[in-house]
Amino acid sequence: MALRTVKALEKIPRTTLVDEVIAAIRGMLDEEGWTAGTRLPSEHQLSIQLGVGRSTVREALRVLGHLGLVQSRSGLGTFVVGKELAVRHSAPDQEAEALSQFFEFRRATEPAAARLAAERRSSSALSAIKASWQACYAGAQNSSVDDFAALDFSFHISIFEAGENQFLIDAYRAVRPSFIKYVGMVLELGPLTRMMHFHDKLIEAISRQDPLAAVRAVEENFVDTDVRQRMMMLQTSG
Incomplete structure (x- = not known):
């Protein structure tokens, strides 16, 4: 009996806990009131709110910092810098x-x-x-x-x-x-x-x-x- 060919399934994008925390914080930044210069809750407060470890929150904030959305200021906390990614094009x-x-x-x-x-x-x-x-x-x-x-x-x-x-x-x-x-x-x-x-x-x-x-x-x-x-x-x- 001939085997039927079936359509290949599309790959499911892999996500990590850091991805989820980044998505949650970006969602928070989209809310009204989170303008440039606003200080975010502390790492401890975010970890409690999101139900994850502080190391995960810290890594997420580090990535968001590299993306130009937040900025950490020594002794002061982490502040909103922008809400939009500086995207020029996506990978085809x-x-x-x-x-x-x-x-x-x-x-x-x-x-x-x-x-x-x-x-x-x-x-x-x-x-x-x-x-x-x-x-x-x-x-x-x-x-x-x-x-x-x-x-x-x-x-x-x-x-x-x-x-x-x-x-x-x-x-x-x-x-x-x-x-x-x-x-x-x-x-x-x-x-x-x-x-x-x-x-x-x-x-x-x-x-x-x-x-x-x-x-x-x-x-x-x-x-x-x-x-x-x-x-x-x-x-x-x-």
Whole structure:
């Protein structure tokens, strides 16, 4: 008996608790009265209201900060900056799978590179990492998204070079065009100026030669990029 072919099911967008908290806070910001300059409830108050841990609230606020919607002020709290995302375009349907696979590649290679860099970096390699990040820092204020993505690639390849594994270095160098393209897409969600301290923890961990902290810093930053990817997919499907 011949087998019937059935229509493939569409993929269900993956969400996380951080996504849900971000959605809840964004919904709150849409309400009247939450104008620019309004102080949000504290992390503790938000965690109680939303029924989640403070670490989840903190991560959600960090992502919202990078997206340019809120701003944390030391000793004062977190304040509303804006309500609209600075979106230029969403990922086309045909790009969605390639975008996902590219970030899978990054997640597979960058933690390993960060660990090796923290273990093996020389003083000259550390100087190269810091110089590359200073260029990114300046680029966040003055560059286009594509230009910043190119600078960001130079920063990341400097970490791979510090780890002194030629196979990893060659594999990462090969994806430079894809890096600029797909990282550029993700960066378009939110102002570049909010990326100016994005990798500070990673650089600090490599500087003090702490491989576990270096890997944690990479994984922490992937929470931000993962959320941005899912937002792009939702906008595309909508």
